[in-house]
Amino acid sequence: MDLYPLWNSLRIAGISTALIFFIGIFSAYYLSKAPRLVKGALDVVLTVPLVLPPTVVGYLLLRLLGPRRPLGAWLLETFGVKMTMTWWSAILATSVVIFPLMYRTARGAFESFDETLAQAGKTLGHSGSWVFWRVRMPACRQGILAGTVLAFARALGEYGATSMIAGYTPGRTATISTTVYQLWRTNDDALAFRWVMINLAISAVVLLIMNMMEAKQRSGRSARHAADR
């Protein structure tokens, strides 16, 4: 059994989650501080991939980056980079699809952050970035971690946008989800089933991690109640 799709799926999900971790957190942070009007408008734009069918995202990316489209052609000519039908095209597609998950959970965490903590840090003489990394991020850790796990899980399962922009080439762009579809289409039921089982196992592990994190958060809260008593 060729395990390339597993490796490719993990690599795409890992890289796009890492990418979106930072982009999502910083957009969430700056938007949570933005004036209300800017916030409202940008929020719609940033959340739209969540409600669009992944195939529509894939279509839009193809319109933008296809080799015969202006931007895609320019990239191909100037840098010799082909943006479609490679394994890393899938990173692009996946990132767009999982961005809103990271962004929204991080924003929720930032918005429930108690601003007096940041103010206290500043009156004690600490810089804004100290406050961000030492106080704000740790205080919002649970929300951000939950967003990251959710984004990673979604990235592993990405099919629609990936299949459009990266296609299915065994040993090059094949991921677990595209492989399952391909195997089913070619009547290789036994192998398709094996991949399904692998996928189920990974999903179970991800969900287990999420639940463990939630349990940890709950035990933190009950310690507070104990102190009150």
Place this chain on the structure above:
Amino acid sequence: MPLTVDIEKKLGDFHLRVRFETEGGVLALLGASGCGKSMTLKCIAGIERPDRGRIALNGRTLYDSERRVCLPPQQRRVGYLFQQYALFPNMTVRQNIACGVREKSLRREKTDQMIARMGLQGTEELKPRQLSGGQQQRCALARILVNEPDLLLLDEPFSALDSHLRFRMEQEVRGVIRQFGKPVLLVSHDRDEVYRLSDRIAVMGRGCIEAIGENHAVFAQPGTRGGALLTGCKNISRARRVDEKTVLALDWGVPLAVPGWPEGTEYLGLRMHSLRPAGPEDTVNVFDCRVEEVVENPFSYTVMLRPEGADAPLALGWETEKPVWERLRADRLRMHLPPEKILLLKP
């Protein structure tokens, strides 16, 4: 002047305009919620930015709209005790306090000293949420004091504590203030707390300082109706001047002799313990009253009195020690409203 504040800030319909100076000691800003007292502290700490004005501390300009100076909170050296203490939840007590130390090389030493000084031994490795309310406050104070600020701001310092802890923490905070020896601004709506802890009081209402002075003086003559209410005066009546020596207390329905009539006076106030049964020596402001209701407090009675024949909306409250009322227990009383105790109030 160690601290000079003269600032203005508009927030929607609310207009903050405060001006005061303090030479040191404890100045309390006494006001109802929403009067702008916390906003004033935030402007001084550099968390909020006023629209215009000036703030100076020990000759250092912290903010000056004309000279375009606005120091960031990091450079102001102003310690701010937040209402909920704002301890960093992800750090232990020791780490929280260590955050306040400015010199890295002395971090360990100073943190240890402060832990001992604030009686936090044994809690060093606990997280803030595992501490009691009093310990949280001590930890927050430790973190501020170790930072060696030039000014201490206390924002409703006891409001987050249970009532039985309040008195104890008040004693501790009094000790901290005495050792601190630099100016302290205390914000509170609790007149007793303010009276006990401060040297001077500024009464705030609607974004302005309505009266400021040494705390006995402010309680003796709060100046405005709002100030009288904040300092705990419960008998307040609209008043109209009749002649040189007499005014009519419209809400009590009686003519009263008053000590004076400063420009703009529109209300009279009389503290509930300032009334007393009339004696033979009392000649003015003596009224026969009907006892309308008697309310028993833990250590006193409040007797609601209505002057005989008066057709007025409000009864007068008289607060008296238990034995005094238990001896009297009358339906009717002849009461004296001492002129010198009557507060003359602007709106």
